[in-house]
Amino acid sequence: MIRPLAILAAAALALGAALPALGDDDQDEARRALERGEIRPLEEVLAAARARVSGDVVKIELDRDDDLWVYEIKILTPSGARREVEIDARSLRVLEVD
């Protein structure tokens, strides 16, 4: 039953394409900052965030405040609450949770 699976995959791809791109060019900014050593790789940041709040990551933003790179990560907990974790991108220190 290869074909039905292929169709499933095609359906999945079609829906996957529906997921939005973030639009801005902040991925370039993040790449440059990582290359300069100003921030840590995202997987480490996400690991730190999940250590604090578990759930599905639904939004990630990288902001610069006063020479400090801050990851703002929104996590949907299994109970349906959306939490926001701010993490120092360089030290992986959790700045704020709300």
Add this chain to the structure above:
Amino acid sequence: MTGRSLRLRLSLAAAGLIALALVLGGAGLFLIFDAALDRRTADELDQTARFLAGQVAFGADGAMTLEQRPADPRYAAPYGGLYWQVDAADGQRMRSRSLWDKALDTPPRPEGDDAEPQTLDIPGPDGGTLLAVARAVQVSEPRPPVTILVGLDRRQLAASRTEVLRLLAPTLAALAVALSLAMALFVHRALLPFRALRDDLGGLREGRTTTLPGRYADEVQPLVDDLNALLDQRARALKRAETQAADMAHGLKTPLAVLSALGRRIAPLAPAEAAEIERQAEAMSAQATRALARARATAAGLERRGAAAAPVVRQIAAALDRLPGSERLDWRIETPDIVVFPASEGELFEILGALMDNARKWGRRSIVVSAHGNRDSGAITVADDGPGMAADERARIGRGVRWDETTPGTGFGLAIARDLSEAAGARLKLGVSEFGGLEATVSWPAPAAD
């Protein structure tokens, strides 16, 4: 093939069961596929729901905003088939452009604090049904949760379903045909022993064998063994009957001879009675001889053997030639070696012995024994130059009736030859020979209809 063909019936039953199994299997596969497609689609919809959960925000004035919107073009085209909607508890609502002038009904909140996305069917904006995922998300602490709905028109899934059906149905049909053919082949193979059995039985009938040879499958061998036992039993019973008939015939011979002698002794005193005794004794003797011949013929009936005609003819002629009074006769033997009579040599001896002895008795100067034929058919003719027989007499002997009751021994030879011929699947025909005498022809196979 008839309606009673085991092969046909088994093959049809197998094909029916295969078709049934494949129809059930196909339906099962289709249901599984359908469920998988739904689950997968719901998963994808939930990704969009979670994306929206990340984008919902409330401004300082309490206004609900979305920082970004899902980018699939179907969310932008009115009634595009893919929809989302976010409802806040205070009545604020945001909708995808595809919903256009409609809104989705917010499903009732599930009981308890269960945040797992709810998968459900809801009415779509243009009459269709949406496969939808609903999520309640607490965006910020004091505020009641927002409800996020993402739905896909099921008609968009129908295409996938149709495609699967179009592939699945012919695939299963081809599988059904292939399996049915394989089963037919299998049944054919399984019934092969019966074909071999039939061949062996044919060999038995044609006299090539006396028992069923060969080793059969364990399931068939008991049948073959029973058949062989039956054949053996039958052969022994026939042998016994033959022996009994022979015993009876032999046992009657001496008393009959005594009876004849007594008859002759009283001939001067009572000639009429003596003649009658002689006639009756002769008749009984002839009946006994005929019964013996019949028993032998029956015993040989099942297995049809072949006997070469030429040596039998030569031996009989040589034996008859030594009898007194035979010097006057000129035997002409025209019997090719190729002619094979479809019975045992003993039966052929009896038939030809009777015919040739009859010719010897009645012939004046010359007797011709000729034959033609091959392995399957043929004829042997004994012709003499004696007085011959009238047409009605020949017809009577054809019916087994003795025609000359005044000359002892006559008629029964021909009658015996007739019985034995018929038992062997041949036919005795009496006619007029080229010398004006009797011509007796044994031909085989016997005509199917007279």
